[in-house]
Amino acid sequence: MNGAAKGAIVGGVFLAMAGGTAYGVYALVGDAGDSGGTAGGTSVQAAKGSGPVGEKDAAATAKAFLAAWAAGDGRAAAELTNNVAAAESAVGGFRNTAYVSKAVITPGTPAGTTMPFKVAAEVTYEGVTKPLVYDSKLTVVRGLTSGRPLVDWQPSIIHPQLGQNETLRAGEPANPPVKAVDRNGEELTAEKYPSLRPVLDQLRATYGSKTGGAPGAELWIEPAAGGSSARRTLLTLVEGRPSTLKTYLDATVQAAAEQAVARYPQASVVAVKPSNGHILAIANHRADGYDAAMTGNRAPGSTMKIVTAAMLLNRGLVAADKPAECTKEAVWGGRTFHNLKNFELPGATFATSFAKSCNTAFIKPIDGVRDDAALSKEAKEVFGIGLDWKTGIKSTDGRVPTATGAEEAAAYIGQGQITMNPLNVASITATARTGVFRQPLLVSPDLDGRTIATTERRMKPGVQQQLVSMMRLTAAGGTAAEAMASVGGDKGGKTGSAEVDGAGSPDSWFTGFGGDVAAAAMVEGGGHGGDAAGPIVAAVLSAR
Missing domain, CATH: 3.10.450.50 (Nuclear Transport Factor 2; Chain: A,)
Structure with a gap:
């Protein structure tokens, strides 16, 4: 020019x-x-x-x-x-x-x-x-x-x-535009899929110069130096020549995700494919434009019980078909923990306690674990949490730090210092579904040669079978049953409600699988997991 x-x-x-x-x-x-x-x-x-x-x-x-x-x-x-x-x-x-x-x-x-x-x-x-x-x-x-x-x-x-x-800046951008397409070649635009606007901007910034094309001229918002936000195009003055970038997204699943989160304020969802880790959908409905689906860091509540159950099953401290003590309350580290509305399940199995989301049944076995880092190790070594995932765009790893006393008990039920986002929890469900951690990916690592995270060990087959059976029970007759009623075929789920200091209502979490799709959703202040996040996940799974 x-x-x-x-x-x-x-x-x-x-x-x-x-x-x-x-x-x-x-x-x-x-x-x-x-x-x-x-x-x-x-x-x-x-x-x-x-x-x-x-x-x-x-x-x-x-x-x-x-x-x-x-x-x-x-x-x-x-x-x-x-x-x-x-x-x-x-x-x-x-x-x-x-x-x-x-x-x-x-x-x-x-x-x-x-x-x-x-x-x-x-x-x-x-x-x-x-x-x-x-x-x-x-x-x-x-x-x-x-x-x-x-x-x-x-x-x-x-x-x-x-x-x-x-x-605000206008001129010739550093990177040419990209025409992002889904796994089947359908074009993905911010106009049709509003949640993808920051995703598409990041893909362009990362891969635009690697896939050819010509930049054109634009008006854009230049992000703050060192900030987390991406460059955003406001107006195209001269059309550039875009190159085609294939993603692993699925336009049908993405459309369902967009519609589902639009029903609730402060809602986010991610869907992944358990068999290969491919990300099928990313959607947010937030006034602040924050990508909580990929970069959020909130306590995941009882969805964390998937990891806790895997750790307890692996150590032989519980079994799906064996009794688990589900009392109204349990004391650990000087703190008293309760079940929702102080319910109890006399004589219930561990599978039933999982399906009904009994907190005390997960806290009482702590004495037999004898390793403060047990949950942290299980999360990292089996579920890949904390391995610095490189998905293709900015994402935040889950955090499961070692804890002692009351903080350790809180961690077992997804509270305390644990933080996750829907991407992390969807991946946890995907790992439970297959027994193998496959790092979530939005685009092929062949584009830039980035290293993909792998775990130290895979889940024992016996643990995986029990875990999936308990998630199926939760979807059939547990706390996830109402939300998952519309999902056909083989399915499983887990609800979560996470208390947040100063919030009037807990965050609503829900995760589930249906066939070869796993999804997780979070609605800030949404209440019980099945009430807000549950319908979002069900809608996404039904679109598979």
């Missing part, structure tokens, strides 16, 4: 509209008539004060800020905020790095000290102009030192998708 043309936006204008009447018309670059960034040449100087900002002062400050922004005067706009340096950089970047050549900023109706507004902009790069329209808002607060009404600076004022230390 011709670099000399990139900054050629002289003559573009910003307009700030109030009630349909322009109160500022300025040339963005090179206008001799620039009035210095104030609204219509009139400076707005709000009075000092104390206490909450009044609505009248808030509206005046908000409109003055928008007028200065519309004039392209970063300094004048910044002086009306409580973070001058950050605001000046962002407003200047709107013109200089995002290449916004024209904008109409229209204030809406204030709500207290918050002013909504609409931006109808044009981005011009290399002689190509495309529209960019969005809604945003700002809030006015009292300056801590000045006492004046000031815009409470947030990057989202410039664009609602901007996070802390993120910037």
Whole structure:
């Protein structure tokens, strides 16, 4: 591209509209008539004060800020905020790095000290102009030192998708676009599968330069240096030539996952194929856009009992068909543990205690384990938890640290210091299903030669058979029965409810298998595992 043309936006204008009447018309670059960034040449100087900002002062400050922004005067706009340096950089970047050549900023109706507004902009790069329209808002607060009404600076004022230390940039991206396809060759787009937007951005960043193609030109959000978020494309100015990248996702399962999580706020789900570890679906429905499905770290509740049961079975401390003491409560390390609503199961087998999710039946055998690291070893050596999985995109390993006393007992039932995400728990179920850990994969390791994690030992056949039989019992007549009723064929499940400090309701966890698909879901604050996470997993398994 011709670099000399990139900054050629002289003559573009910003307009700030109030009630349909322009109160500022300025040339963005090179206008001799620039009035210095104030609204219509009139400076707005709000009075000092104390206490909450009044609505009248808030509206005046908000409109003055928008007028200065519309004039392209970063300094004048910044002086009306409580973070001058950050605001000046962002407003200047709107013109200089995002290449916004024209904008109409229209204030809406204030709500207290918050002013909504609409931006109808044009981005011009290399002689190509495309529209960019969005809604945003700002809030006015009292300056801590000045006492004046000031815009409470947030990057989202410039664009609602901007996070802390993120910037808008336009130009030729570092990596060409990729056309991601599922295992059967069907194209996967963010428009059709919204949960995949961050996944597709990561795939492009990682593999775009490895699979050919040409970059084109775009407007994008540049993530903060060292941050965990991925680069996000907002607007395509010049279509690049994409290369095709095959993933292991399944479009049918992904569609079911998208629809299922949409029913609950703060919901996430992952599905994997036990026979090879391929990831079939990743979906999140969260207001914060966080990929909790792959990178979350929350206590998994009783879904952890799959690992605990495997450890106890392996050591011969329990057997599926032998009695297990399921009392109302159990004491370990000076702490008393209870079952949900203090239920008890006199004379129940370990399989029944597993199916009914009896906490005390899992805590009472601790005395016979005689190894504080037993659960941690089982999780890592058999289930692969903590082996630094390289799935093809960013993912977080589960954490099962060695614990003693009451913390050890809490770990046995998925509380304490243990953290997981739906990817980890889906993999645990997949390992239980086959007896062999297969590291989850989103794309082939042949693309970049990355090393795939393997475990030190496989599950004993006798342990695996008992574990699967108990999960089948849970789905047939235990705590997972209602949620799994719609899933046909060979199936198994496990519920979980994880208490979180300060939360009004526990996190809802559920995991299950159906045929050669294993899935796990989590709904923050969703309550009992079968109530929210259960229907999500059932919907995904039914799509297989």
